[in-house]
Amino acid sequence: MTARITVIGSINMDLVTTTERFPDKGETLLGSDFQTIPGGKGANQAVAAAKLGADVTMIGCVGDDPFGEPLIKNLEKNRIHTSNVEPVTGVPTGIAVITVAENDNTIIVVPGANDHVTPEVVRQSEEAIKDSDVLLLQFEIPMESVKEAVRLADKNDTKVVLNPAPARPVDLDLLEQVDYITPNEHELKILLDSEEKKSFYDQNREKFFVTQGSKGVLYYDGEKEVLVPGYDVDVVDTTGAGDTFNGGFSVALAEGKTLEEACCYGNVVGALSVSQFGAQTGMPQREEVMKFLEKRV
Structure with a gap:
Protein backbone atom coordinates (compact mmCIF):
# COMPACT_ATOMS: atom_id res chain seq x y z
CA MET A 1 0.00 0.00 0.00
CA THR A 2 1.38 3.39 -1.03
CA ALA A 3 1.26 5.92 1.80
CA ARG A 4 -0.72 9.05 0.93
CA ILE A 5 0.71 12.10 2.68
CA THR A 6 -0.39 15.74 2.47
CA VAL A 7 2.02 18.34 3.81
CA ILE A 8 0.92 21.91 4.54
CA GLY A 9 3.83 24.15 5.33
CA SER A 10 6.72 26.34 4.33
CA ILE A 11 8.65 26.34 1.06
CA ASN A 12 11.99 28.14 1.33
CA MET A 13 15.26 28.57 -0.44
CA ASP A 14 18.12 27.78 1.94
CA LEU A 15 21.14 30.07 1.61
CA VAL A 16 23.86 27.89 3.08
CA THR A 17 27.33 29.10 4.08
CA THR A 18 29.96 26.66 5.33
CA THR A 19 32.80 27.79 7.58
CA GLU A 20 35.17 26.25 10.13
CA ARG A 21 33.53 27.80 13.19
CA PHE A 22 30.65 30.11 14.07
CA PRO A 23 31.60 33.82 14.16
CA THR A 36 21.38 27.76 -2.59
CA ILE A 37 19.44 24.62 -1.64
CA PRO A 38 15.66 24.05 -1.65
CA GLY A 39 14.31 23.94 1.91
CA GLY A 40 11.56 24.99 4.29
CA LYS A 41 10.24 22.63 6.93
CA GLY A 42 7.12 21.83 4.94
CA ALA A 43 8.91 21.19 1.66
CA ASN A 44 11.66 19.26 3.45
CA GLN A 45 9.16 16.90 5.05
CA ALA A 46 7.32 16.47 1.76
CA VAL A 47 10.54 15.55 -0.06
CA ALA A 48 11.57 13.18 2.74
CA ALA A 49 8.24 11.34 2.45
CA ALA A 50 8.33 11.28 -1.36
CA LYS A 51 11.85 9.84 -1.43
CA LEU A 52 10.55 7.03 0.79
CA GLY A 53 7.94 6.13 -1.83
CA ALA A 54 4.88 8.01 -0.52
CA ASP A 55 2.32 9.71 -2.75
CA VAL A 56 2.79 13.28 -1.53
CA THR A 57 0.77 16.47 -2.04
CA MET A 58 2.31 19.80 -1.05
CA ILE A 59 0.17 22.78 0.00
CA GLY A 60 1.96 26.11 0.34
CA CYS A 61 3.01 29.38 -1.28
CA VAL A 62 6.07 30.77 -3.07
CA GLY A 63 6.86 34.30 -4.22
CA ASP A 64 7.21 35.71 -7.73
CA ASP A 65 10.95 36.30 -7.31
CA PRO A 66 13.70 34.17 -8.92
CA PHE A 67 13.43 31.49 -6.18
CA GLY A 68 9.73 30.64 -6.60
CA GLU A 69 9.65 28.73 -9.89
CA PRO A 70 12.79 26.64 -9.20
CA LEU A 71 11.32 25.56 -5.86
CA ILE A 72 8.11 24.35 -7.52
CA LYS A 73 10.15 22.51 -10.16
CA ASN A 74 12.22 20.92 -7.41
CA LEU A 75 9.09 19.55 -5.75
CA GLU A 76 7.89 18.18 -9.08
CA LYS A 77 11.30 16.60 -9.69
CA ASN A 78 10.75 14.73 -6.43
CA ARG A 79 7.35 13.47 -7.72
CA ILE A 80 5.33 15.72 -5.39
CA HIS A 81 1.95 17.04 -6.49
CA THR A 82 2.16 20.85 -6.70
CA SER A 83 -1.27 21.92 -7.99
CA ASN A 84 -1.95 23.29 -4.48
CA VAL A 85 1.25 25.39 -4.38
CA GLU A 86 0.27 29.01 -5.07
CA PRO A 87 2.64 31.72 -6.39
CA VAL A 88 1.96 35.07 -4.66
CA THR A 89 2.45 38.25 -6.71
CA GLY A 90 4.66 40.95 -5.25
CA VAL A 91 5.91 38.83 -2.35
CA PRO A 92 9.37 37.25 -1.90
CA THR A 93 9.78 33.54 -1.48
CA GLY A 94 10.67 32.42 2.04
CA ILE A 95 14.36 32.01 2.75
CA ALA A 96 16.51 30.45 5.46
CA VAL A 97 20.01 31.79 6.07
CA ILE A 98 22.02 28.83 7.34
CA THR A 99 25.57 28.70 8.67
CA VAL A 100 27.15 25.24 8.88
CA ALA A 101 30.13 24.84 11.21
CA GLU A 102 31.50 22.54 13.93
CA ASN A 103 29.16 19.66 12.90
CA ASP A 104 26.12 21.85 13.63
CA ASN A 105 24.20 24.79 12.21
CA THR A 106 22.48 28.09 12.96
CA ILE A 107 19.37 29.16 11.02
CA ILE A 108 17.50 32.44 10.49
CA VAL A 109 14.17 32.12 8.64
CA VAL A 110 12.41 34.95 6.78
CA PRO A 111 8.85 33.69 6.05
CA GLY A 112 8.00 35.74 2.94
CA ALA A 113 5.27 33.99 0.93
CA ASN A 114 4.79 31.37 3.65
CA ASP A 115 2.77 33.97 5.58
CA HIS A 116 0.27 33.86 2.70
CA VAL A 117 -0.69 30.24 3.39
CA THR A 118 -4.01 31.48 4.77
CA PRO A 119 -6.95 29.47 6.14
CA GLU A 120 -8.65 30.08 2.78
CA VAL A 121 -5.71 28.46 0.95
CA VAL A 122 -6.07 25.50 3.31
CA ARG A 123 -9.83 25.26 2.75
CA LYS A 130 -9.59 14.12 2.81
CA ASP A 131 -7.79 11.74 0.42
CA SER A 132 -4.69 11.39 2.64
CA ASP A 133 -3.70 8.82 5.23
CA VAL A 134 -1.68 11.40 7.16
CA LEU A 135 -1.62 15.21 7.25
CA LEU A 136 1.79 16.56 8.27
CA LEU A 137 2.05 20.08 9.76
CA GLN A 138 4.66 22.45 11.21
CA PHE A 139 4.75 26.04 12.51
CA GLU A 140 6.36 27.99 9.63
CA ILE A 141 2.94 29.11 8.36
CA PRO A 142 0.30 31.21 10.20
CA MET A 143 -1.11 29.49 13.29
CA GLU A 144 -4.71 30.08 12.18
CA SER A 145 -3.94 28.07 9.04
CA VAL A 146 -2.53 25.21 11.10
CA LYS A 147 -5.73 25.23 13.16
CA GLU A 148 -7.91 25.20 10.04
CA ALA A 149 -5.93 22.28 8.62
CA VAL A 150 -6.39 20.31 11.85
CA ARG A 151 -10.13 21.09 11.81
CA LEU A 152 -10.48 19.80 8.25
CA ALA A 153 -8.43 16.69 9.02
CA ASP A 154 -10.66 15.94 12.01
CA LYS A 155 -13.76 16.47 9.85
CA ASN A 156 -12.44 13.99 7.25
CA ASP A 157 -10.94 11.40 9.65
CA THR A 158 -7.38 12.05 8.50
CA LYS A 159 -4.62 11.41 11.03
CA VAL A 160 -2.48 14.44 11.91
CA VAL A 161 1.23 14.54 12.71
CA LEU A 162 2.17 17.92 14.19
CA ASN A 163 5.83 18.85 14.28
CA PRO A 164 5.70 21.92 16.60
CA ALA A 165 8.67 23.74 15.10
CA PRO A 166 9.83 26.43 15.20
CA ALA A 167 8.77 26.31 18.83
CA ARG A 168 5.97 28.63 19.92
CA PRO A 169 3.14 28.55 22.48
CA VAL A 170 -0.09 26.98 21.21
CA ASP A 171 -3.69 26.71 22.32
CA LEU A 172 -4.58 23.59 24.27
CA ASP A 173 -7.42 22.72 21.89
CA LEU A 174 -4.92 22.31 19.05
CA LEU A 175 -2.93 19.74 21.03
CA GLU A 176 -6.17 17.96 21.87
CA GLN A 177 -7.19 17.60 18.22
CA VAL A 178 -3.98 16.22 16.69
CA ASP A 179 -3.02 12.55 16.82
CA TYR A 180 0.79 12.64 17.03
CA ILE A 181 3.04 15.45 18.29
CA THR A 182 6.79 15.33 17.56
CA PRO A 183 8.69 18.02 19.50
CA ASN A 184 12.32 17.94 20.45
CA GLU A 185 13.11 18.51 24.12
CA HIS A 186 13.37 22.30 23.73
CA GLU A 187 10.09 22.51 21.81
CA LEU A 188 8.31 20.37 24.39
CA LYS A 189 9.19 22.84 27.16
CA ILE A 190 7.71 25.72 25.16
CA LEU A 191 4.57 23.73 24.36
CA LEU A 192 3.97 22.97 28.03
CA ASP A 193 3.95 26.61 29.16
CA SER A 194 1.05 26.33 31.63
CA GLU A 195 -0.09 23.98 34.36
CA GLU A 196 -3.12 23.11 32.23
CA LYS A 197 -0.93 21.97 29.35
CA LYS A 198 1.40 20.08 31.66
CA SER A 199 -1.64 18.25 33.01
CA PHE A 200 -2.75 17.50 29.46
CA TYR A 201 0.70 16.08 28.72
CA ASP A 202 0.59 13.86 31.79
CA GLN A 203 -2.82 12.50 30.75
CA ASN A 204 -2.04 12.17 27.02
CA ARG A 205 1.59 11.18 26.91
CA GLU A 206 0.91 8.58 24.22
CA LYS A 207 0.46 11.48 21.75
CA PHE A 208 3.99 12.80 22.26
CA PHE A 209 7.10 11.52 20.47
CA VAL A 210 10.04 13.51 21.79
CA THR A 211 13.05 13.50 19.51
CA GLN A 212 16.45 13.57 21.22
CA GLY A 213 18.90 13.82 18.34
CA SER A 214 21.30 10.91 18.07
CA LYS A 215 19.90 9.42 21.31
CA GLY A 216 16.63 8.53 19.56
CA VAL A 217 12.94 9.11 20.29
CA LEU A 218 11.12 8.88 23.62
CA TYR A 219 7.42 7.96 23.72
CA TYR A 220 4.89 6.39 26.10
CA ASP A 221 3.35 3.05 25.11
CA GLY A 222 0.46 3.23 27.58
CA GLU A 223 2.39 1.51 30.37
CA LYS A 224 5.92 2.87 30.32
CA GLU A 225 8.29 5.24 28.56
CA VAL A 226 10.12 3.71 25.62
CA LEU A 227 13.35 5.09 24.18
CA VAL A 228 13.77 3.99 20.57
CA PRO A 229 17.54 4.43 20.10
CA GLY A 230 19.12 6.38 17.28
CA TYR A 231 21.99 5.28 15.04
CA ASP A 232 25.64 6.32 15.07
CA VAL A 233 26.79 7.76 11.74
CA ASP A 234 29.52 10.12 10.59
CA VAL A 235 27.86 13.54 10.82
CA VAL A 236 28.34 15.89 7.86
CA ASP A 237 25.37 18.29 8.17
CA THR A 238 22.47 18.21 10.64
CA THR A 239 20.28 20.59 8.60
CA GLY A 240 16.85 19.05 8.07
CA ALA A 241 17.40 16.01 10.27
CA GLY A 242 14.20 16.64 12.23
CA ASP A 243 12.24 17.17 9.03
CA THR A 244 13.56 13.90 7.64
CA PHE A 245 12.52 12.09 10.81
CA ASN A 246 9.00 13.50 10.53
CA GLY A 247 8.71 12.50 6.91
CA GLY A 248 9.83 8.96 7.69
CA PHE A 249 7.69 8.71 10.82
CA SER A 250 4.59 9.81 8.88
CA VAL A 251 5.20 7.39 6.03
CA ALA A 252 5.64 4.51 8.46
CA LEU A 253 2.40 5.38 10.24
CA ALA A 254 0.53 5.63 6.93
CA GLU A 255 1.86 2.20 5.97
CA GLY A 256 0.44 0.70 9.16
CA LYS A 257 3.67 0.18 11.10
CA THR A 258 3.55 0.10 14.90
CA LEU A 259 4.55 3.18 16.86
CA GLU A 260 7.91 1.66 17.79
CA GLU A 261 8.54 0.65 14.17
CA ALA A 262 7.59 4.16 13.00
CA CYS A 263 10.05 5.71 15.48
CA CYS A 264 12.78 3.32 14.38
CA TYR A 265 12.11 4.08 10.72
CA GLY A 266 12.20 7.81 11.39
CA ASN A 267 15.49 7.42 13.27
CA VAL A 268 17.06 5.57 10.35
CA VAL A 269 16.12 8.13 7.72
CA GLY A 270 17.17 10.95 10.06
CA ALA A 271 20.56 9.34 10.68
CA LEU A 272 21.17 8.74 6.99
CA SER A 273 20.30 12.35 6.21
CA VAL A 274 22.94 13.85 8.52
CA SER A 275 25.65 11.78 6.84
CA GLN A 276 25.15 13.87 3.67
CA PHE A 277 25.27 17.62 2.92
CA GLY A 278 22.07 19.65 2.66
CA ALA A 279 18.54 19.15 3.93
CA GLN A 280 16.70 17.72 0.92
CA THR A 281 19.81 16.63 -0.97
CA GLY A 282 20.89 14.50 1.99
CA MET A 283 17.57 12.70 2.42
CA PRO A 284 17.74 8.97 1.66
CA GLN A 285 15.76 7.03 -0.91
CA ARG A 286 13.66 4.11 0.30
CA GLU A 287 16.22 1.62 -1.09
CA GLU A 288 19.00 3.16 1.01
CA VAL A 289 16.89 2.81 4.14
CA MET A 290 16.11 -0.83 3.43
CA LYS A 291 19.80 -1.64 2.84
CA PHE A 292 20.74 0.12 6.09
CA LEU A 293 18.16 -1.90 8.03
CA GLU A 294 19.16 -5.19 6.40
CA LYS A 295 22.75 -4.74 7.55
CA ARG A 296 21.55 -4.42 11.14
CA VAL A 297 19.24 -7.45 11.27
Missing part, protein backbone atom coordinates in the same frame (compact mmCIF):
# COMPACT_ATOMS: atom_id res chain seq x y z
CA ASP A 24 31.46 35.76 17.38
CA LYS A 25 29.22 38.83 17.59
CA GLY A 26 30.62 41.55 15.31
CA GLU A 27 33.21 39.20 13.78
CA THR A 28 33.73 38.56 10.07
CA LEU A 29 34.97 35.15 8.93
CA LEU A 30 35.84 33.71 5.55
CA GLY A 31 33.57 30.86 4.52
CA SER A 32 34.65 27.84 2.52
CA ASP A 33 31.46 27.30 0.51
CA PHE A 34 28.08 28.81 -0.40
CA GLN A 35 25.07 27.08 -1.95
CA GLN A 124 -9.30 25.20 -1.01
CA SER A 125 -7.22 22.06 -0.50
CA GLU A 126 -9.72 20.12 1.62
CA GLU A 127 -10.03 17.35 -0.98
CA ALA A 128 -6.30 16.61 -0.74
CA ILE A 129 -6.56 16.41 3.06
